[in-house]
Amino acid sequence: MRLIDLMKPVIALIGRPNVGKSTLFNRLTRSRDALVADMPGLTRDRHYGEGRVGDRPFLVIDTGGFEPVAKEGIMYEMAKQTKQAVAEADVVIFIVDGRQGLTPHDKTITDFLRKSGRSVMLVVNKAEGMKYTSVTADFYELGLGDPYVISAAHGDGVSDLVIEALDIAFSQRTEEEEPDSQDRGIKLAIVGRPNVGKSTLVNALLGEERVIAFDMPGTTRDSIEIAFERDGQNYTLIDTAGIRKRGKVFEAIEKFSVVKTLQSISEANVVLLLLDAQQDISEQDAHIAGFILESGRALVVGVNKWDGLQSDRRDEIKSDIERKLGFLSFAKFHFISALKTSGIAPMMKSVIQAYAAATANLSTPKLTRALIEAVEHQQPKRKGSIRPKLRYAHQGGQNPPIIVIHGNALDGVGDVYKRYLEKHFRETFSLVGTPLRIEMKSSKNPFSKTEK
Helix, strand or coil: CCCCCCCCEEEEEEEECCCCCHHHHHHHHCCCCCCCCCCCCCCCCCEEEEEECCEEEEEEEEEECCCCCCHHHCCCHHHHHHHHHHCCEEEEEEECCCCCCCCCHHHHHHHHHHCCCCCEEEEEEEECCCCHHHHHHHHHHHCCCCCCCCCCCCCCCCCHHHHHHHHHHHHCCCCCCCCCCCCCCCHHHHECCCCCCHHHHHHHHHHEEEECCCCCCCCCCCCCCEEEEECCEEHHHHHHCHHHHHHHCCHHHHHHHHHHHHHHHCCCCCCCCCHHHHHHHHHHHHHHHHHHHCCCCCEEEEECCCCCCCCCHHHHHHHHHHCCCCCCCEEEEECEEECCCCCCHHHHHHHHHHHHHHHCCCCCCHHHHHHHHHHHHCCCECCCCCEEEEEEEEEECCCCCEEEEEEEEECCCCCHHHHHHHHHHHHHCCCCCCCCEEEEEECCCCCCCCCC
C-alpha cells in the first residue's frame, strides 16, 4: 500500500496547542483545509496539504497540540499521531508562541524532538510588532539555534521560512526524479453521523493508525485526504468530520465541519455512506443520503458494527433501511465490521463498480437502441390526444450519467414512465451504484403558434 507521494519534501508542523500551527498550514497550502479557532486541541489528526514555492512543491503536515508525556485519553492519541508525523517528515517546524514566551511544555517537546533525529527549525510565531531580540531571547535556552520569527496570521517571514526548510530537506535527499504525474484514482468520501466508525474504517483500509479512532462522538473534526492503493486500485480517500445535530459542544466548529463534509461529497467520485447497525436509521442519516443523491455522486452504503448482532436485530435494521432509505435502491448495501475488517473487500469492489458506472461512456447508437427497445415494450401514455414520441438518446454527462432523450411532445412524459426508462437503462448498461438522470428535449414544432 502506498500513502501520499513521499517524493516531495515533507514538512511537519509541531507545537503545543494554540500556537498557530493550523494558521501556518493554511497559509502554506493557500487553503482553509485545517480548522482554525481560538480553541486548544482543535486539530486532532495528522492533516496533509500540498504547497509550492516557485517550482518547488512540498507536503506539509498539520498536527494536533503535542503532549509528549500524555499517558491516556485523547491527548495521548494526539501525541501518537504527532510522533508518527515527525517520523514521516524531512524537516520539523517547531512553533512556539512569542506572546506567551517559553513554557515548560515547550521544553518537553524540545527533548522529544532532539531524540527524533529530525532536522528541527525553531519558529517564534505571533511576533507582530515585536523586536527580534526581545521576542527570541528566552527561546535560545532550548538549544535549537537561531529562532525564525514569523506572523502566520499576516504572512510575515513565512516565505523565507519555507525556502530555508526546503533547502534543508533537499540537502538531505538523494537526487531522484519526481514523477510527472500521479494517478489519484477514485476520489472516495466516507461520510456519516458521528461515531459510526468512519475513522476505524479508514484505519482498516490503510493498515495503520492514520486517523484517531476514539470512542467519543465528533472525534474527527476535519476532513482528511489520503492517497493510497489497495489491490492495484488507486484512491484518494476523504475521511470527513461527522455531521452533528445542533446544540452540541463546539457547535460553531461543527457547523464549519458540516460545510466541509458537504463540500467533500460534492468533490468525490464515489461516496461511502456509513451507518451504525446498532442504532435505528435516523432523520439525519436520511438527510445525508438525500444530499448525496442531489449531488449526483455514486454511492455505496456500509452498515457497520454488524458483527455480534442477533438475527432479530439484523432483520429490524434491514427493514428500517428499506423503509427509510428506499430511495437509495440504486446503491449496493454491505454489512460490515470495520473493527474486525470483515466485509470490507467486497464493499471496495462495489466502490470500483460504482465509479465505473458513474463514468461510463454510453454511445448514442447503443442508447438509442435501448430506448427503442423500452418504447416497443411499453409506450408512454397519451397526454390528451397526443402520445409523446421518443426518437433517439445520447449521453449528456458523466458522474452522474445523464441520458438526454429527444423526440416530440416530451413534456407529456410522466414521472412513472421516466422511472421505467431509468430502470431499463440501468439493466441494459449495468449502471449499479450511481444516480442516473433522464432529460427530455422536445424537437421544435414548425407549426406551433408560440412566438418566435
